[in-house]
Amino acid sequence: MNVAKPSNCALRRHERLRVIAPLSALSRRTRLFKLAKFVRATKGLDITLLGWERRLGEGKETYLDFDVPKEYVLKGGGYGGASVRARYVLWMFRIFFRSLKYRRGDLVWALGFESAFPALLAGRVRGFDVIFDDADRFSLLFPLPKVIKGIVASLERWTSRRVAVHVIPGVERYDFESSRFYLLRNMPSEVEIETARMLYQQRTWPKAALMININGWLGSGRGMSVALALSKRLQGADVGFLMAGKLDCDEAKELAKRPQVHYLGEVSNAEALSTYYASDYVFTYYKPDSVINRFAESNKWGDAFKTGVGIIVNKEVATAAYVVNGGAAISVEYDDLDGLVAAIEMALHDKSLVLGHKAASSELGTKYGYYESQLKQLFRKLEVGHGVG
Incomplete structure (x- = not known):
């Protein structure tokens, strides 16, 4: 599966790629590193990161040969522990209010539900498109109380069916269907x-x-x-x-x-x-x-x-x-x-x-294309305005 049934929404030609991700630099996540190199080389879009500086000094793009302007809505906390999990709530609130500054012509690539959900809410106000890059399904990441887990899972489904594209690395994690699913296998560049x-x-x-x-x-x-x-x-x-x-x-x-x-x-x-x-x-x-x-x-x-x-x-x-x-x-x-x-x-x-x-x-x-070829197909569908399912 690459694309399910077509979406009804026609998507605009985009001018900027706004990456939202709870990390310090694109270089620190392989899929975002590959995305940035592809967009820079083939699309000519300006790329920015709205992120979370987990540790001081991690923001340097060590493996990219171009600069990525960054803004951090959170700093500190590292990568583990209950305190970090609690910060995700603050992250979502801050992402919503900060992304209200985005505008039509921006394409927002949001890593994880914790980024995509607040960005989608802001996008429905401001009119920009959101790609939900679901590398790790949020409701499966942490041990949550049953009631909260159910609410998060429901919001994941709601988000999946309303973003421009819901990028997933495989179908096994999902107990629902969405016309916005786009299978992007974890292949190298x-x-x-x-x-x-x-x-x-x-x-x-x-x-x-x-x-x-x-x-x-x-x-x-x-x-x-x-x-x-x-x-x-x-x-x-x-x-x-x-x-x-x-x-x-x-x-x-x-x-x-x-x-x-x-x-x-x-x-x-x-x-x-x-x-x-x-x-x-x-x-x-x-x-x-x-x-x-x-x-x-x-x-x-x-x-x-x-x-x-x-x-x-x-x-x-x-x-x-x-x-x-x-x-x-x-x-x-x-x-x-x-x-x-x-x-x-x-x-x-x-x-x-x-x-x-x-x-x-x-x-x-031989059954799967390189990461660039899969991204190329995704962006082609965005650019021609047919939408992606």
Whole structure:
């Protein structure tokens, strides 16, 4: 599915892209980084960010080669804890009042329900269009009281059916239908892939009979305790680990220091993608103690498809069924370390298993376009005025 039945609303040609997102910089979210590069290169729109500076100094666009004017309606709080969750209410109020300053000709790209809902209310007053980029369904993110969860879910449905476009990475998280749904798979940027190939060819990489890639946000919810235990169990085997990203828990910090681990630090999207060409599998574990983790939509799956790398994913991730059924993955339950070790040792001693997973991953990659091609289709429909369902 890309587009459901057509919307009745005709959309205007837009002059500015106003991104609203509860983060410090576009570079800090891969999908927004790719969006900004695409819009800058192909549409010529001015881009601004209305955001939340979670930590002082995070606003620098480290990986973009152009400036993005920013305004923060919130500062501080970091990324976790009950106090941060409470700030989302304040965020929504401030977004509503601040976005009342937007006008016709603005296209608002709102990341998450917490941004899209208040922006939509303001847009109905001011006459601008809103794209609801639903990377993580808000009602599944936090443990909420049943009554509040029901209200939020109802408002999500209301918002979905009234925005210009509701961008979703997959359909599994939704228990409702909307004519505004637009499926935008988490695929890499073609430009970044081409840069990644060149970076790979320019560097000397660590060698092992089997190389496992661990990258992205390296937090406790992303299986770092399992990865650490795996590295200890495989010590002495001809298995290496390539690691890149933010070390956001004690297990990740310990893992980065292991003898068979080559840690590159925090790197650009292209640099992270270059590590796939030196890898056999990418590790994508999600601690299954939350609904959102069981319905994860990993960017790393699309990266693996386009670089021909196998995937390691825990069975509890329901959204990975097409990856597993497509033959591209090693998959065991999250707490089954023995099973994971056995599966990797089997692949280590039978290269045909590795080659089979890689071939299946590449085959899945032929079914989905690069991120730019999917965005191009979305913006084409906006520009010609047919609306998007």
